[in-house]
Amino acid sequence: MAIAENNKPTLASGCRWGGTPEEPVLLFPEGAIRVKGTGLAILGLCDGHRSFSEILAELQVQYFGADARRIREDAERFLEQLQEKRILDIR
Amino acid sequence: MTAAPLALIAEITHRCPLHCVYCSNPLQLAAAKSELQTDEWCRVFSEAARLGMLHLHLTGGEPAARADLEELVSAARSEGLYTNLITSGLGVSRERLKRLVAAGLDHVQISFQDSEAERGEWIAGAKSHAHKVELASWVRELRSAFTANLVVHRQNLDHLEQMIRFLEGLQPDRIEIAHTQYYGWALKNREKLMPTATQVENALRLVNEAQARTKGRIRIDSVLPDHYARFPKACMGGWGQKMILINPSGKALPCHAAEVIPGLVFDNVREKSLSWIWSQSGAFQKFRGEKWMQTPCHSCERRTEDFGGCRCQAFLLTGDPKATDPVCTLSPKHEMVVKEISRVPAESFAPQTSEPIWVYRSNPDRFVSTLQIRR
Numbered sequence: 001m002a003i004a005e006n007n008k009p010t011l012a013s014g015c016r017w018g019g020t021p022e023e024p025v026l027l028f029p030e031g032a033i034r035v036k037g038t039g040l041a042i043l044g045l046c047d048g049h050r051s052f053s054e055i056l057a058e059l060q061v062q063y064f065g066a067d068a069r070r071i072r073e074d075a076e077r078f079l080e081q082l083q084e085k086r087i088l089d090i091r
Numbered sequence: 092m093t094a095a096p097l098a099l100i101a102e103i104t105h106r107c108p109l110h111c112v113y114c115s116n117p118l119q120l121a122a123a124k125s126e127l128q129t130d131e132w133c134r135v136f137s138e139a140a141r142l143g144m145l146h147l148h149l150t151g152g153e154p155a156a157r158a159d160l161e162e163l164v165s166a167a168r169s170e171g172l173y174t175n176l177i178t179s180g181l182g183v184s185r186e187r188l189k190r191l192v193a194a195g196l197d198h199v200q201i202s203f204q205d206s207e208a209e210r211g212e213w214i215a216g217a218k219s220h221a222h223k224v225e226l227a228s229w230v231r232e233l234r235s236a237f238t239a240n241l242v243v244h245r246q247n248l249d250h251l252e253q254m255i256r257f258l259e260g261l262q263p264d265r266i267e268i269a270h271t272q273y274y275g276w277a278l279k280n281r282e283k284l285m286p287t288a289t290q291v292e293n294a295l296r297l298v299n300e301a302q303a304r305t306k307g308r309i310r311i312d313s314v315l316p317d318h319y320a321r322f323p324k325a326c327m328g329g330w331g332q333k334m335i336l337i338n339p340s341g342k343a344l345p346c347h348a349a350e351v352i353p354g355l356v357f358d359n360v361r362e363k364s365l366s367w368i369w370s371q372s373g374a375f376q377k378f379r380g381e382k383w384m385q386t387p388c389h390s391c392e393r394r395t396e397d398f399g400g401c402r403c404q405a406f407l408l409t410g411d412p413k414a415t416d417p418v419c420t421l422s423p424k425h426e427m428v429v430k431e432i433s434r435v436p437a438e439s440f441a442p443q444t445s446e447p448i449w450v451y452r453s454n455p456d457r458f459v460s461t462l463q464i465r466r
Contacts, residue, residue, distance in 0.1 A: 014198045014236020014264060018145060018171060025145065027173040029198045029238060029265065030312070032097070032145050086264050086310035 003052050003076050003090055010048030012089045028087050042075050046088060093379065095143035096369055100336040103132065103163065105152040108181045110216030110451035113242050113284055114276040117350055120455035125340035129159045131361065133166040135337060138365040140170035147172040155182030161190045168195025175200065180226040181219055188229050198236040201227060205247055206257030213442035216451040227261040238265040243294065244284035246439050251294055255301045259309060266309055268298055270316035274348040274403060280449040285435045291319045318432055322393060323400025323416035330378035330402055335365060343368045345375050348403035352412045378402050383413050387421050
């Protein structure tokens with residue numbers, strides 16, 4: 001199940017941000033995850049407006065010099081894991 | 092110092108229009124007149140948020156039996172708590188659901204007893220199935236997050252596939268297949284509810300198939316019933332480690348069933364703050380950490396994963412709340428669980444049975460009177 005260029009990932013219903021600006025927490029029905037570093041950089045872009053290719057382009061700017069294929073693979077794996085947990089909708 | 096608790100389980104009432112035979116509420120239900128008032132609950136929610144808690148689970152009984160549910164949701168949400176309503180659905184009309192969602196409700200969990208009305212209502216002891224199905228469609232329409240919960244046991248596991256497909260049809264975000272846990276009313280009915288080994292194996296296979304079928308669309312959670320597991324469940328994420336449960340009259344408990352353990356004194360949020368209770372209450376400290384553990388738990392490498400299992404189950408089955416949960420294959424008393432499940436007959440009953448085959452959950456105020464009559 002690959003993510004298409006024009007898919008717009010967004011938080012699934014029942015999932016929202018909580019915690020504090022310094023320590024953001026992603027809340028969902030069965031629990032919460034503290035998101036840091038690259039995870040936070042990726043999820044912060046999943047607003048339902050940006051397409052997957054736009055997200056990748058912004059990550060490429062943030063992580064200047066990183067291998068584009070590597071960014072794509074990592075982001076894809078991360079987003080698909082969250083989709084399986086029903087934390088993210090990808091459509 | 093123990094880390095801050097993560098979740099508050101608020102049993103806001105023990106009143107319930109259903110009488111489910113698998114209910115894990117205590118046999119001694121809290122009377123309606125002893126319930127915390129609206130302002131008392133709101134203060135507790137505010138204390139919970141200040142303590143760093145993230146989730147609030149509004150449960151009961153039937154939480155919708157309280158007329159102030161909307162107010163409670165609104166107060167919790169304004170404190171930033173993730174607010175989850177665990178309901179049978181009865182008492183939630185379309186209009187009321189709209190008000191709850193507007194008040195900030197994050198998630199609705201509706202319990203189902205079966206895929207068929209007659210069988211479900213035989214378990215619930217009340218007419219309820221059609222309303223649940225209707226409520227599920229309103230939850231979808233209002234785009235609220237939705238979990239469909241199904242409690243399974245020997246009387247319904249033979250048609251699990253049909254039940255899972257029924258739940259899929261309701262288009263929830265999540266499905267929770269919950270094997271009955273034997274506390275309270277469920278323990279009274281254990282003989283009729285305990286599944287057979289074959290049913291448990293089939294259930295595992297069917298859940299796996301359903302997970303594959305609904306991947307990315309519905310999340311299906313299911314836990315092996317602990318009597319058939321090799322190791323016990325990590326009950327409550329460890330005693331006094333992650334959660335505080337407040338019962339309808341304000342008693343702070345480390346878990347749903349804690350009142351069965353003799354000698355524990357439970358503090359009340361009417362007299363003490365949540366923060367004091369978390370750090371000072373004797374009941375929370377009793378089985379916190381590892382000091383209380385006996386052999387084999389105290390030297391077991393799994394002790395940080397499952398914390399020796401459930402203290403209440405250890406007491407209910409062995410008479411000693413410090414014992415290793417006997418469902419653990421390492422427990423010296425495990426044989427009693429093996430014996431218990433080897434005695435499980437394959438029989439199941441039809442809803443038409445003229446005599447009730449089990450004890451239906453009572454209601455708080457009625458229970459006292461029937462208890463007195465029986466005595």
